[in-house]
Amino acid sequence: MPAxxxxxxxxxxxMGVASAYHLQNENPxxxxxxxxxxxxxxxxxxxxxxxxxxxxxxSSDNQVLADSSIDFYLHVQxxxxxxxxxxxxxxxxxxxxxxLSKSKPFLRRMEGNGIATTLYGKEDLKRLxxxxxxxxxxxxxxxxxxxxxxxxxxxxxxxxxxxxxxxRFYAGEFARAGGEFAFGSEVKRLMVGPSEPLxxxxxxxxxxxxxxxxxxxxxxxxxxxxxxxxxxxxxxxLNELLEPIGVDGHVKAKKRQLFSVRAExxxxxxxLHTPGFNQLGLLPLVILPKAGVHFKPVSEEECxxxxxxxxxxxxxIDLPEHDLDRYRAERLYYERGIYPVLTSxxxxxxxxxxxxxxxxLYAYNTLxxxxxxxxxxxxIVVGGDSGSGIMKGDALGRAVGALxxxxxxxxxxxxxxxxxxxxxxxxxxxxxxxxxx
Ligand SMILES: Cc1cc2nc3c(=O)[nH]c(=O)nc-3n(C[C@H](O)[C@H](O)[C@H](O)COP(=O)(O)OP(=O)(O)OC[C@H]3O[C@@H](n4cnc5c(N)ncnc54)[C@H](O)[C@@H]3O)c2cc1C
Numbered sequence: 001m002p003a004x005x006x007x008x009x010x011x012x013x014x015m016g017v018a019s020a021y022h023l024q025n026e027n028p029x030x031x032x033x034x035x036x037x038x039x040x041x042x043x044x045x046x047x048x049x050x051x052x053x054x055x056x057x058x059s060s061d062n063q064v065l066a067d068s069s070i071d072f073y074l075h076v077q078x079x080x081x082x083x084x085x086x087x088x089x090x091x092x093x094x095x096x097x098x099x100l101s102k103s104k105p106f107l108r109r110m111e112g113n114g115i116a117t118t119l120y121g122k123e124d125l126k127r128l129x130x131x132x133x134x135x136x137x138x139x140x141x142x143x144x145x146x147x148x149x150x151x152x153x154x155x156x157x158x159x160x161x162x163x164x165x166x167x168r169f170y171a172g173e174f175a176r177a178g179g180e181f182a183f184g185s186e187v188k189r190l191m192v193g194p195s196e197p198l199x200x201x202x203x204x205x206x207x208x209x210x211x212x213x214x215x216x217x218x219x220x221x222x223x224x225x226x227x228x229x230x231x232x233x234x235x236x237x238l239n240e241l242l243e244p245i246g247v248d249g250h251v252k253a254k255k256r257q258l259f260s261v262r263a264e265x266x267x268x269x270x271x272l273h274t275p276g277f278n279q280l281g282l283l284p285l286v287i288l289p290k291a292g293v294h295f296k297p298v299s300e301e302e303c304x305x306x307x308x309x310x311x312x313x314x315x316x317i318d319l320p321e322h323d324l325d326r327y328r329a330e331r332l333y334y335e336r337g338i339y340p341v342l343t344s345x346x347x348x349x350x351x352x353x354x355x356x357x358x359x360x361l362y363a364y365n366t367l368x369x370x371x372x373x374x375x376x377x378x379x380i381v382v383g384g385d386s387g388s389g390i391m392k393g394d395a396l397g398r399a400v401g402a403l404x405x406x407x408x409x410x411x412x413x414x415x416x417x418x419x420x421x422x423x424x425x426x427x428x429x430x431x432x433x434x435x436x437x
Contacts, residue, residue: 002214002223002225003224003225003226004031004214004226004227005031005180005226005228006027006030006031006032006227006228007023007032007227007228007404008032008033008035008214008215008229008231009023009032009035010035010036010215010230010234010241011232012034012035012038012042012044012183013036013042013045013233014167015233015235015385015393015396015397016034017034017042017167017171018170018393018394018396019231019233019396019397019400020034020174020397021177021397022400022401023231023401023404025177025401026404031178032180033179033225033227034179034182035182035187035215035217036181036185037184037185037186037187037322038183039183041170041171041181042163042166042167042171044324045235045236045324045361046235046389047164048258048358048359049389049390050160050258050305050307051160051163051166051390052091052158052160052391053073053158053161053391055070055157055158056110056115056158056435057435058106058110058431059431059434060431061422061431062370062388062392062433063113063115064395065371065392065395065418066388066391067115067157068395068412068414069392069395071414072394072413073086073161073394074086076166076169082165082169083165084161084162084165084166084169085161085162085166086159086161087159087278087280087282088157088158088279088280089158089159089278089282089283089284089296089297090154090156090158090277090278091158092129092152092153092154092284092285093153093154093437094125094132094149094287094288094345095149095151095152095153095437096149096289099147100119100150100153103153103435103437106435115155115157116155117153117154117156118153118154119152119153119154120151120154121151124152125151128276128277129283130274131267131346131347132149133149133346135148135149136148140340140344144344146289146344148289149289154284156278158284159278159284160285160298166390166393182217182225186217187216187217187241188218189216190214190216190232190241190245190379191212191214191215191216192211192245193210193211193213194208194211195208195209195210195211196209212227212378214226214227229378229379230378230380231380231400231404232379232381232382233400235361235383236251236320236361236362238381238383239319240319242381247376247379249383249384250365250367250384250425251363251364251366251383251384252316252318252363253320253361253362253363253364254315254316254317254361255314255359255361255362256359256360256361257307257330257357257358257359258305258357258360259329259334259354259356259357260301260303260354260355260357261295261303261305261306261352261353262303262354262355263297263303264302266351268348268352270348271348272297273299280299282297283297284296285297286346287437288341291308291309291337293306294306294307294308295307303355304349306338306342307338308333308337310337316364317361320361324359324360327360328359329357329358331354334357362385362386362387363384363386363389364384365384365386367428368430368432369386369432370384370423371384371386371388371389371396371423372423372424372425373396373420373423374403374423374424374425374426375403375424380404382399382400394413395412395418396423398411398412399420399423402420407420408421
């Protein structure tokens with residue numbers, strides 16, 4: 001006899017566990033199972049993430065999804081006293097005049113929506129960040145076209161958290177409330193059948209209503225699991241299960257890389273502990289004016305994590321590997337691409353040593369780079385985070401909860417109502433993100 005659940009959630013990344021947590025909380029009597037091919041929660045792209053968060057977006061949808069999720073994470077850490085490694089270190093965007101003037105209308109909009117930012121002039125930044133070079137005269141920087149730093153934007157309600165701890169919080173609470181996990185279990189396919197089976201050969205036939213009946217598993221369980229509702233939170237692998245049943249997930253994967261640079265025992269140690277921006281006396285995440293090169297302090301490891309935005313010439317991956325270790329970080333990409341930009345603005349990085357490097361996948365929503373959550377019959381799909389799923393994870397989990405209960409609006413943490421149809425494809429109504437530096 002196949003097992004039967006009220007809800008089966010496929011995927012135990014941030015999207016899956018946040019959804020499962022809210023579903024179980026809001027529906028205490030329901031039997032809910034989370035399935036993942038890996039051996040534990042958060043071992044996909046969630047565990048490989050930079051796990052930065054910010055509420056500074058131009059899109060009002062991004063603003064509310066991120067801002068309310070950040071509030072919830074702050075609540076978990078400060079009031080529930082569960083350490084999710086959250087540090088409000090802030091984000092600091094360094095910009096030239098053109099970038100600053102392009103940003104101003106967006107900053108005014110943020111202010112109108114209660115999202116605080118601070119504008120810094122060049123002299124403020126030179127005083128606050130002594131090791132920073134604001135202008136260049138040499139040939140190398142001219143070839144690279146590095147803009148000078150004429151000012152900066154600081155977002156105080158931005159920072160970093162520990163994605164493993166956050167996932168452990170959601171997964172632990174879900175299990176405490178009676179939720180179940182099946183790890184090491186691969187969902188091979190979504191089972192589709194007639195809503196009202198008649199026992200006729202070839203069902204479901206075209207004239208019959210269809211529904212997702214459950215999931216067919218391989219791996220340790222090797223069985224079918226029947227469910228009244230299936231929530232698909234499969235991240236970069238969504239299409240594998242959606243396309244065979246004729247549903248378009250609008251998701252494409254791209255490789256992303258992170259490089260950890262040792263700060264201990266070098267000039268970088270002082271840079272890491274730059275006071276003046278936050279209560280922790282740490283440098284914020286800094287975004288350079290070129291190629292989206294950015295770095296964040298990881299104080300407990302005395303290192304910086306460095307990354308870069310490389311959209312063009314980075315191919316989409318149609319069928320991502322299941323083993324993420326097959327995606328390698330590229331040393332040359334760091335040494336020839338990121339390093340020269342980084343060391344031009346921050347000479348303290350010269351001669352610094354790489355401690356570790358790794359790669360993961362962004363799951364892009366190719367329509368507008370904003371996440372989606374939609375329901376079709378008894379299937380709910382959540383994903384398309386486009387590289388910012390941790391910071392919006394709680395709000396998306398709540399959206400899944402509302403879709404399950406057929407509520408028009410999800411109540412986000414702090415009480416703000418958010419219309420779930422905005423996140424679907426039929427009546428999609430999200431503001432595109434324009435503040436892309
Ligand atoms: C290098 C890097 C840096 C990033 N930086 C940030 C950042 O600073 N801030 C931020 O907010 N976001 C960041 N992200 C994005 C963030 O990691 C993702 O948005 C988020 O992890 C997506 O969560 P998810 O649950 O959808 O996907 P995942 O965490 O990938 O989870 C999907 C899960 O589904 C499971 N699964 C899929 N298909 C099946 C199947 N058929 N059977 C069984 N299990 C299945 C997988 O095993 C996996 O565990 C970054 C990502 C990367 C790679």
